[in-house]
Amino acid sequence: MTEAVLTAETGWIILGAFSVAWIALGWFWGRRHRTFDGHVLAGRNVGLALATATAMATWVTSNTTMTAPQLAYQLGIWGMVGYSLGAVGLMMFAPIAERVKRLMPNGYTSGDFVRTRYGRLGWLVFLLISLFYGLGWLVSMGMAGGVLLKALTGIPYHVGMLTITLVCVGYTLLGGLSAVIGTDFIQSVIILVGLVVVGVAAFTHLPAAEVHSHLAENRPELLNLLMPASIMFLFNNLLFGVGEIFHSNVWWSRAFAFRKGKGFKAFFTAGLLWLPVPVAAGAIALAAPGLGINVPALDMVGPLVVGRLLGTAGAVTILIVVFCSLASSLDSLLAATSDLLVEDVYRTLWRPNASGRELRWAARVIVLVLGALAIVLCWGRLTTLAEMIHFTGAFVASTIWPIAAGLYWSKTNRYAAILGMILGSAAGLYAYFTIGFFTAALVGAIVSMLCVVAGTLLFPQPFEWSRLGELRRPEEEA
Amino acid sequence: MSPPTIKCPENTSNTGAYRISWKGPDDVVYRLEENGTLLYQGPHKASTVTGRQAGVYSYRVGLMSETSREVQSWSQPCRVEVSPPSLALALTLFSLGLVVFLSTLVLIVRGHKKHRRGELQ
Numbered sequence: 001m002t003e004a005v006l007t008a009e010t011g012w013i014i015l016g017a018f019s020v021a022w023i024a025l026g027w028f029w030g031r032r033h034r035t036f037d038g039h040v041l042a043g044r045n046v047g048l049a050l051a052t053a054t055a056m057a058t059w060v061t062s063n064t065t066m067t068a069p070q071l072a073y074q075l076g077i078w079g080m081v082g083y084s085l086g087a088v089g090l091m092m093f094a095p096i097a098e099r100v101k102r103l104m105p106n107g108y109t110s111g112d113f114v115r116t117r118y119g120r121l122g123w124l125v126f127l128l129i130s131l132f133y134g135l136g137w138l139v140s141m142g143m144a145g146g147v148l149l150k151a152l153t154g155i156p157y158h159v160g161m162l163t164i165t166l167v168c169v170g171y172t173l174l175g176g177l178s179a180v181i182g183t184d185f186i187q188s189v190i191i192l193v194g195l196v197v198v199g200v201a202a203f204t205h206l207p208a209a210e211v212h213s214h215l216a217e218n219r220p221e222l223l224n225l226l227m228p229a230s231i232m233f234l235f236n237n238l239l240f241g242v243g244e245i246f247h248s249n250v251w252w253s254r255a256f257a258f259r260k261g262k263g264f265k266a267f268f269t270a271g272l273l274w275l276p277v278p279v280a281a282g283a284i285a286l287a288a289p290g291l292g293i294n295v296p297a298l299d300m301v302g303p304l305v306v307g308r309l310l311g312t313a314g315a316v317t318i319l320i321v322v323f324c325s326l327a328s329s330l331d332s333l334l335a336a337t338s339d340l341l342v343e344d345v346y347r348t349l350w351r352p353n354a355s356g357r358e359l360r361w362a363a364r365v366i367v368l369v370l371g372a373l374a375i376v377l378c379w380g381r382l383t384t385l386a387e388m389i390h391f392t393g394a395f396v397a398s399t400i401w402p403i404a405a406g407l408y409w410s411k412t413n414r415y416a417a418i419l420g421m422i423l424g425s426a427a428g429l430y431a432y433f434t435i436g437f438f439t440a441a442l443v444g445a446i447v448s449m450l451c452v453v454a455g456t457l458l459f460p461q462p463f464e465w466s467r468l469g470e471l472r473r474p475e476e477e478a
Numbered sequence: 479m480s481p482p483t484i485k486c487p488e489n490t491s492n493t494g495a496y497r498i499s500w501k502g503p504d505d506v507v508y509r510l511e512e513n514g515t516l517l518y519q520g521p522h523k524a525s526t527v528t529g530r531q532a533g534v535y536s537y538r539v540g541l542m543s544e545t546s547r548e549v550q551s552w553s554q555p556c557r558v559e560v561s562p563p564s565l566a567l568a569l570t571l572f573s574l575g576l577v578v579f580l581s582t583l584v585l586i587v588r589g590h591k592k593h594r595r596g597e598l599q
Binding site for chain 2: 073074075076088092095096098099102215218219220221222226227228229231232234235236238239242289294295296297298301400401404405407408409410435436438439442443445446449465466
């Protein structure tokens with residue numbers, strides 16, 4: 001039981017207005033594309049401004065705006081700084097985006113790369129990791145939607161979660177990647193302006209010196225730069241972010257969709273723009289003890305502090321910002337996971353000669369199924385957002401070296417890469433349960449790197465890069 | 479009214495951050511104490527504790543009387559042990575993380591230079 005800052009009516013008005021806008025825009029942008037490429041990759045012709053905005057907005061997830069405060073409140077200064085290191089993943093993906101665009105002019109998914117580079121076994125392992133992560137991310141965002149609306153407006157968790165998920169499913173279904181990227185552009189502007197307004201207003205109300213003195217007196221561990229969990233979390237989060245971006249089709253589909261020559265600049269700029277966002281969002285949470293705010297659940301700390309500090313105006317702003325950040329990621333994930341399933345499962349395994357029209361319909365059906373699955377999995381609200389997300393860290397970090405070495409080394413051993421993903425995931429999970437959530441990605445990445453490097457040095461396997469250019473597009477109807 | 483039932487985390491906390499929750503009637507005021515000191519007083523039925531150093535912490539929650547504003551009945555106490563990982567383990571994993579990050583960075587930067595020179599086609 002918590003006191004909501006806004007009334008449920010206000011919540012519904014904001015939610016309703018933005019939902020109608022996103023769905024209308026999704027329908028509007030979706031009309032232009034009548035081919036499979038148009039639907040899933042926005043015609044492979046996205047310019048620099050839209051490209052940068054979509055990369056930034058997609059990475060500012062509900063996890064950023066809600067989990068960054070949670071981690072600052074839980075792990076202190078390093079929790080906040082560590083979360084901002086997630087920007088490194090975007091910047092490191094910049095050269096990869098340029099390379100995959102050149103190597104795979106007809107590519108659709110990260111699965112296309114892994115299948116061609118490492119064969120069907122490696123592809124299967126990768127697909128399982130990718131789908132597991134995708135579902136975890138979907139669930140964490142669906143949960144975030146419910147938590148946010150409940151904290152700020154008192155709308156019951158299940159109603160809020162259901163509404164936000166259905167809206168995102170709706171406009172992704174109508175507009176494909178064009179709708180996702182177009183809405184991302186608007187959402188990124190709202191997110192940046194909103195965070196600046198909230199950050200400035202919050203620290204005007206409560207000076208940083210006051211926050212510091214209260215923490216030093218009552219929660220000294222949050223300021224302790226040698227807090228063991230926080231120290232481990234720093235590189236854990238960095239590698240988690242790198243793993244998320246390197247393997248996920250959310251980012252690969254963007255690399256394919258961006259106009260030639262724009263991928264590097266777009267991802268690098270987006271990383272720079274993203275860097276301060278978790279610090280701004282996280283710092284707010286450190287004010288909670290000083291304000292005497294009781295935090296019933298960790299993932300509610302951000303909205304609660306903003307609501308208390310800035311009252312109705314702050315709560316409205318944070319509701320809009322988090323709703324935008326949530327929608328910008330949920331839609332991207334729905335679209336990218338759907339593409340992965342259509343290209344890697346439906347087309348590759350079942351219907352290799354399917355027409356573009358058939359694939360477009362398959363993509364829409366899969367978006368619907370994914371939305372339904374996310375709702376079912378979110379229903380029980382099994383764990384906190386951060387725990388949910390970091391559980392998947394073991395898996396995604398184990399893909400960093402198989403992806404990077406597969407792209408830049410011509411002699412990467414395929415079995416070493418596969419073993420790296422399996423052993424890395426297993427070791428990361430072991431660390432998650434025996435040491436803590438803040439080590440899963442770190443340990444997964446270490447073990448995976450050792451496997452790939454050792455296997456490749458001992459048993460190099462030559463690969464012809466030209467094979468990646470042999471992927472074909474589906475036949476489009478006249 | 480019967481006293482509230484308090485619930486502490488079953489496992490030892492390795493971050494010094496955990497959630498204490500309790501069961502009891504709605505729309506009443508509760509008082510949560512940590513080692514005998516007031517931590518929270520209000521209508522919520524949970525509180526997240528963070529920033530705790532290594533040690534053992536004892537919690538109890540009381541149901542406040544509506545008229546006298548004094549505690550009417552206390553829950554059974556429960557204890558939480560905070561035991562962070564060792565600093566040596568933390569620094570070892572930190573160093574290994576740094577090595578993995580720098581190695582990945584070198585791999586990509588070198589690869590990107592070769593890619594731009596057209597050596598990886």
